[in-house]
Amino acid sequence: MSGIGLELLALQLVTGVALGAIYVLLALGLSLIFGLLNVVNFAHGAFFMVGAYVGVFLFGLTGNFWVSLVLTPLGVGAIGLAVERVLLRPLYGRGIDYPLLLTFGLSYVFIETIRILFGLTGMRFPTPPELRGAVNIGIGFFPLYRLFLIGITAVIVFALWYFIERTRYGLIIRAGARDPEIVRVLGIDVSKIWLLVFGIGTGIAGLSGVLAAPLQGITPEMGVPVLAEAFVVTVVGGMGSLAGAVIAGLLVGIVVSMTSLFAPEMAKVSIFILMALVLLVRPRGLLGRAGALG
Amino acid sequence: MLTIDNLSAWYRHSHILQGVSIEVKRGEIVTLIGRNGAGKTTTLKTIMGLVAKSTGAISFDGHSILGRPAHERFHLGLAYVPEDRRIVPGLTVEENLRLGIIASASRANETQMIERIAETFPRLKQRLPQQGSTLSGGEQQMLAIARAMMAEPKMILLDEPSEGIMPILVEEMFAQFRTMKAQGTTILLVEQNVELALSLSDRVYVMDQGVIVHQDSAAALIANPEIQERYCSV
Ligand SMILES: Nc1ncnc2c1ncn2[C@@H]1O[C@H](COP(=O)(O)OP(=O)(O)OP(=O)(O)O)[C@@H](O)[C@H]1O
Numbered sequence: 252m253s254g255i256g257l258e259l260l261a262l263q264l265v266t267g268v269a270l271g272a273i274y275v276l277l278a279l280g281l282s283l284i285f286g287l288l289n290v291v292n293f294a295h296g297a298f299f300m301v302g303a304y305v306g307v308f309l310f311g312l313t314g315n316f317w318v319s320l321v322l323t324p325l326g327v328g329a330i331g332l333a334v335e336r337v338l339l340r341p342l343y344g345r346g347i348d349y350p351l352l353l354t355f356g357l358s359y360v361f362i363e364t365i366r367i368l369f370g371l372t373g374m375r376f377p378t379p380p381e382l383r384g385a386v387n388i389g390i391g392f393f394p395l396y397r398l399f400l401i402g403i404t405a406v407i408v409f410a411l412w413y414f415i416e417r418t419r420y421g422l423i424i425r426a427g428a429r430d431p432e433i434v435r436v437l438g439i440d441v442s443k444i445w446l447l448v449f450g451i452g453t454g455i456a457g458l459s460g461v462l463a464a465p466l467q468g469i470t471p472e473m474g475v476p477v478l479a480e481a482f483v484v485t486v487v488g489g490m491g492s493l494a495g496a497v498i499a500g501l502l503v504g505i506v507v508s509m510t511s512l513f514a515p516e517m518a519k520v521s522i523f524i525l526m527a528l529v530l531l532v533r534p535r536g537l538l539g540r541a542g543a544l545g
Numbered sequence: 546m547l548t549i550d551n552l553s554a555w556y557r558h559s560h561i562l563q564g565v566s567i568e569v570k571r572g573e574i575v576t577l578i579g580r581n582g583a584g585k586t587t588t589l590k591t592i593m594g595l596v597a598k599s600t601g602a603i604s605f606d607g608h609s610i611l612g613r614p615a616h617e618r619f620h621l622g623l624a625y626v627p628e629d630r631r632i633v634p635g636l637t638v639e640e641n642l643r644l645g646i647i648a649s650a651s652r653a654n655e656t657q658m659i660e661r662i663a664e665t666f667p668r669l670k671q672r673l674p675q676q677g678s679t680l681s682g683g684e685q686q687m688l689a690i691a692r693a694m695m696a697e698p699k700m701i702l703l704d705e706p707s708e709g710i711m712p713i714l715v716e717e718m719f720a721q722f723r724t725m726k727a728q729g730t731t732i733l734l735v736e737q738n739v740e741l742a743l744s745l746s747d748r749v750y751v752m753d754q755g756v757i758v759h760q761d762s763a764a765a766l767i768a769n770p771e772i773q774e775r776y777c778s779v
Pocket residue numbers: 556559561579580581582583584585586587588628
């Protein structure tokens with residue numbers, strides 16, 4: 252271990268946080284959707300992938316990364332709204348496996364559609380010029396784009412927290428997650444909450460797709476491993492817990508980045524080992540509990 | 546105010562309500578009594594729109610409401626306090642109260658309404674920031690009633706409000722119902738505490754096995770222990 256300096260370790264930790272940022276965003280959407288709609292969204296990885304493609308398309312069209320960054324989540328969220336309204340809504344109240352199978356099938360529809368539209372081979376999504384290079388963060392030089400990733404995730408997490416904990420809609424969402432029937436009795440059309448939540452969750456998945464694109468390039472299948480990882484994060488954090496999604500996302504990012512430093516061949520399996528360990532000690536995940544939306 | 550005509554309701558394949566007709570006039574307190582399992586809760590749920598399958602007719606304040614979703618019935622001025630209170634866990638007392646007016650057109654009055662409710666229920670006033678689920682059973686019942694009153698409904702459906710609550714609180718609560726009636730709220734009450742309910746009500750319906758078996762003025766039923774014996778004793 253003497254070969255590895257403290258700085259390198261610290262940098263690797265920050266790298267882990269940046270990696271975790273994407274997981275946080277994905278797991279937030281998954282948890283939100285599960286917590287309210289009781290839908291295990293197997294299309295979440297596909298929404299992520301569609302986000303990357305919509306992002307590259309809009310980037311190509313406008314030549315402006317920031318425009319693409321704002322419009323992509325809106326576009327993907329709009330697809331999410333349509334999916335909830337048309338496909339998922341008829342399945343509520345029929346057991347958890349119906350929406351699960353539907354979204355599973357839907358993910359293949361998305362992948363195939365993207366293959367038809369954009370081709371089988373991947374594309375590159377260049378890092379926007381203003382976010383290239385590295386900056387000194389005190390412990391060494393760190394890629395600016397990854398710092399940006401951490402920053403924007405922090406903004407989204409804060410915005411979501413504020414929305415849910417501090418606004419009128421947030422109160423309705425929290426109540427709806429725990430007792431949809433009483434919410435209906437108090438005059439609220441719960442189907443509108445579910446629609447909104449699915450739109451928000453998939454919109455954030457789309458956003459994480461654009462954000463991840465410059466790091467890894469984009470292919471129609473890029474959402475498949477991401478979905479598995481996002482599920483691990485959600486399970487580690489506790490299904491339906493938003494705070495759990497944030498903590499577990501960062502934890503998983505750090506674990507992956509640390510194992511790739513010390514035992515690169517273990518990096519891929521490390522998160523599954525982490526999941527197994529967490530579940531052994533806390534079967535509900537870190538912050539999971541009976542009620543939803545912690 | 547509320548006219549129920551030949552109402553039937555089902556849970557899956559069990560036919561629970563089998564042609565129920567009830568009439569509640571504006572400003573009345575009407576009580577529905579009957580044994581456990583008679584169908585009283587099912588009646589209230591069907592009025593509120595929480596039972597998936599029902600036939601017949603329900604007219605509320607001039608609107609035909611059968612088949613309309615629960616949230617629309619709320620907006621017509623109907624409120625429902627369920628048997629199990631349904632205080633939303635994870636929300637404070639104040640948030641539970643706010644939920645009662647959040648969808649209402651009078652939402653702008655939220656703060657005044659919470660103040661007014663807090664005056665009416667001093668026990669809740671001291672506990673506004675507390676988690677709703679940590680209240681005692683009686684306090685939770687108060688909160689459930691207060692929450693239903695937040696939007697100033699025209700009519701309120703109350704399912705066994707006295708259940709599991711100590712007598713002194715029950716007295717307090719029933720005094721509150723009298724005030725509500727005096728302020729013009731129509732009440733349909735389901736009660737096991739027959740004596741107390743009768744003292745409060747204008748008229749009474751007796752239900753057994755999904756049908757109305759008797760109806761009378763409260764005064765007449767008080768004088769008719771035989772009916773009370775036959776349909777209400779356990
Ligand atoms: N969700 C349900 N699914 C199936 N059957 C139900 C359901 N709820 C109630 N029932 C049945 O419907 C009948 C009427 O129940 P209901 O709750 O309306 O009675 P109740 O008069 O309110 O009784 P209690 O005085 O015990 O509250 C009972 O036989 C009950 O078992």
